[in-house]
Amino acid sequence: MSELQATPVRPAPGRATSGAEPVVVVDDVVHSYKGRRALDHVSFEVPAGSLHGFVGPNGAGKTTSLKIICTLLRPQYGVVKVFGQDVVEHQHSVRRRIGFMPDHFSSYRQMTVFEYLDFFAAAYGQPFKQRTTTIEEVLALTDMEGRRDDLISGLSRGMQQRVGLARVLVNDPDLLLLDEPASGLDPRARIELMEILKALKSMGKTIFISSHILSELAELCDSVTIIDRGRVKFSGKVSQLLARTGEHPMFRLTVGDDRPEWGDQLRALTGVVSVEQVDDRPEYRIEFDWTQTSTNDLLRSVIDLGIVVTGFAEDKRHLNEAFLDLTERGVR
Incomplete structure (x- = not known):
């Protein structure tokens, strides 16, 4: 791809959608770093209540897309809406309804699990009594009740990933944005994490998961977007992607x-x-x-x-x- 200059910030025209309103709409988004386009007119939608896989090679534009969707980065061109709200104009409202889990654990490693979750629940403005109830619920959901008083630094990679997921859940988000949540996990920890994600989907939450573990996404996701070199190559149902295309069945x-x-x-x-x-x-x-x-x-x-x-x-x-x-x- 030739080097291109960043396009000035300006909105792109929205697209009409049919049926149920999608939770995420990415419409003609462009974003560049030092003249190199990380996202090149990217458009896709995430259906409500779906577990949507976001797949691509290293450097394809996955993390940039995630940062824009969760309001950490402004698109240089195009429009991104979450629950019908523009992520630039209504970033505070969007943040109240989403939970973002990056691909690496944060630096609060000398806190206990309870202290870590209590800190983030307080950051969302929850009073003490509500925080205690919330933490008990998310620990139960992630099967971490027995580790509430353990230091995070002493937990395995798999347990730390569970704590990270529990942190994402403290504000009861409607949309979960997970960047490589199974990276570095052993097979058992990976399977257990996927079971938790299935349970969350059954609760009506929409889950947007970026991952390289393609075989598991095929079993886990009902829709998928494939991105490469900043461009969307496919976006739709997994069944449509896996069906062989051609003149004859x-x-x-x-x-x-x-x-x-x-x-x-x-x-x-x-x-x-x-x-x-x-x-x-x-x-x-x-x-x-x-x-x-x-x-x-x-x-x-x-x-x-x-x-x-x-x-x-x-x-x-x-x-x-x-x-x-x-x-x-x-x-x-």
């Missing part, structure tokens, strides 16, 4: 008694466009012309060949595959 057939002749016999079936065996396993990727045969007829024809079918489903991409297809190689 594709299905994956798993057989119980693989034989060398199955490939040729499958290719000879009506409507079949191509057949590819998957990594020498008893699996075949079948592309067929839906104008010549239906899914039911295709499966019936396969069974009529005498093939023992143990699996037959639409062939979807893995999130890793989709990510590599949409992003570019090279140092950023």
Whole structure:
């Protein structure tokens, strides 16, 4: 990308949205550092009540986007709205409804867990009695009741991440903005953190999570935005991202008694466009012309060949595959 000068601050025209009002609307945002564009006309939306993944390589613009959404940075061009409010004009109102968890723990390491949470609850203006109740609730939600009097410096990375999440929850935010929350966690701590996030989503909170752990985002998120080199490559439902695009539908057939002749016999079936065996396993990727045969007829024809079918489903991409297809190689 060639170096570009920062665009002067000016609003971009808003876009009309249909259906339920999204929690976050990023509209044509540009932001540059020393002539290099970190965000290049970025637009995406975060649906209400969703767990939205924000994915991209290092230097793609994820942290800059997060800082703008949580009012820590002003966009040089474009409009960002949270709960319908402009993050520049109504930053104090927006901050009351969001909770931001950065990718590193803060410097309050000589406080106990309770003292740390009490400090931030007081910063939100909660009276003492309310703070005590709030802290007990967030400790229970993050399964940290037994660590309330422990020094933060003595906690493991996973426990510190839980404390950070508990801190985000003390003001009962409607939107959680989490920057690499599972970074550096062991597998068990990562799984437990993801379970907490699922519980928060079930409580009606909208969660915006930036992460490189693509496989977990595929299981966790219902919508995703992929950003690369400051530009949005995809934004929408995970199911739409993983669906294979093309003229013909594709299905994956798993057989119980693989034989060398199955490939040729499958290719000879009506409507079949191509057949590819998957990594020498008893699996075949079948592309067929839906104008010549239906899914039911295709499966019936396969069974009529005498093939023992143990699996037959639409062939979807893995999130890793989709990510590599949409992003570019090279140092950023």
